[in-house]
Amino acid sequence: MNFRAESLRKHAEWKGKIEVVPRVEVDSREKLSLAYTPGVAEPCMAIHEDVDKSFELTRRWNTVPVITDGTAVLGLGDIGPEAGMPVMEGKCALFKAFGDVDAYPLCIHSKDTDEIIRAIELFAGSFGGINLEDISAPRCFEIERRLKEDLDIPVFHDDQHGTAIVTAAALLNALKLAGKKIEEIRVVVNGAGAAGIAISKFLMAFGVQDMTVCDRAGILGEGDTQFNPAQQELAKITNRRKLTGTLADAMKGADVLVGVSGPNCITKDMVRSMAEKPILFTCANPVPEIPPQDAKEAGAYIVGTGSSEYPNQINNVLVFPGLFRGALDVRATTVNAEMMMAASRGIAACVTEDELRPDYILPYAYDMRAHESVAAAVRKAAIETGVAQKTIDQEEEQ
Numbered sequence: 001m002n003f004r005a006e007s008l009r010k011h012a013e014w015k016g017k018i019e020v021v022p023r024v025e026v027d028s029r030e031k032l033s034l035a036y037t038p039g040v041a042e043p044c045m046a047i048h049e050d051v052d053k054s055f056e057l058t059r060r061w062n063t064v065p066v067i068t069d070g071t072a073v074l075g076l077g078d079i080g081p082e083a084g085m086p087v088m089e090g091k092c093a094l095f096k097a098f099g100d101v102d103a104y105p106l107c108i109h110s111k112d113t114d115e116i117i118r119a120i121e122l123f124a125g126s127f128g129g130i131n132l133e134d135i136s137a138p139r140c141f142e143i144e145r146r147l148k149e150d151l152d153i154p155v156f157h158d159d160q161h162g163t164a165i166v167t168a169a170a171l172l173n174a175l176k177l178a179g180k181k182i183e184e185i186r187v188v189v190n191g192a193g194a195a196g197i198a199i200s201k202f203l204m205a206f207g208v209q210d211m212t213v214c215d216r217a218g219i220l221g222e223g224d225t226q227f228n229p230a231q232q233e234l235a236k237i238t239n240r241r242k243l244t245g246t247l248a249d250a251m252k253g254a255d256v257l258v259g260v261s262g263p264n265c266i267t268k269d270m271v272r273s274m275a276e277k278p279i280l281f282t283c284a285n286p287v288p289e290i291p292p293q294d295a296k297e298a299g300a301y302i303v304g305t306g307s308s309e310y311p312n313q314i315n316n317v318l319v320f321p322g323l324f325r326g327a328l329d330v331r332a333t334t335v336n337a338e339m340m341m342a343a344s345r346g347i348a349a350c351v352t353e354d355e356l357r358p359d360y361i362l363p364y365a366y367d368m369r370a371h372e373s374v375a376a377a378v379r380k381a382a383i384e385t386g387v388a389q390k391t392i393d394q395e396e397e398q
Helices: 003-014 029-035 041-049 051-057 081-099 113-126 139-150 158-178 194-205 229-235 247-251 268-272 292-297 320-329 337-348 368-384
Strands: 063-068 102-107 130-132 155-157 186-190 210-215 256-259 279-282 302-305
Touching (some): 041 051, 063 081, 063 113, 081 102, 113 139, 130 139, 139 158, 155 158, 158 194, 158 337, 186 194, 194 210, 194 229, 194 337, 210 229, 247 268, 268 292, 320 337, 320 368
Parallel strands (some): 063 130, 130 155, 279 302
């Protein structure tokens, strides 16, 4: 199937991928009076007296906006907020299908960091959490940081942390097959944008000690002023062997390559230069850093991509529905590192020892076990780390 042509045809047919459906009937005088005036005045006044009642008396508890400014949409770049709407609608559909979370696309017509933050702060009282999407680096770092400081609901930039969580899950299972320990491997991340920086830091939190990061200009090195501030900060904690040069130089002897960069930037010779049983996660979309078949022919032991056309799709759809489901269920005030690491382990655990093989290291995106596992792991971690405002009893958990 030509997915691009068929998708365009289907979008014209669908005329949108989500809709609003009422949860109450208003087909009689009594029902209308309960759902709307005069009866609705009572919940209004209850919330006026205690704003936290908005989580009990409205759909706020289960509602998340998917917010973009359209500056980093998929691999398409800065195409504008309206052009980003199909992606945001698709994400909202996945939120509902896999997490039963009500999500709505909000595309902001501004590239001003302060304006975007202020807009989100002003409407945050309508939502139980905030999902940031497709906002270009480095602005996305400040937007997320300030919102997490200012709001008492979960704020999650999926391009950063969703990608990092699913990458870590894939790595945990790949290392089981390769018989390698995470603290002993050499990892190279190619691409030092939002995803690459988040992945690097997250894998180091999981135990990776030898991490090298590359961007278009080559290997990130401490003190190199050609890189932006976020990249310079990352350089302070990576590349402990003081490597210089290009991606090809970084990949020599590496156990793992994580690509979140661009198409066809890795050659067979670069794969051949890696350590025994090399693991490649080449996640550039829509075209990976090296065709999977070429990587396998060059000796790659495990290959994952960001595409559903190939085995081992490394896609954050395995993350955000379950993560928000878990966070919303316990009214978490934030998404912390412990919750994200729990999500990674929850995804990885969905592939049993008997199922695990080089072409199956992650559950499929439509495997509901994965989303339920992530939600349960996130709920537990939120409660254990003290950021949950309510608990889930055993009956609700089931």
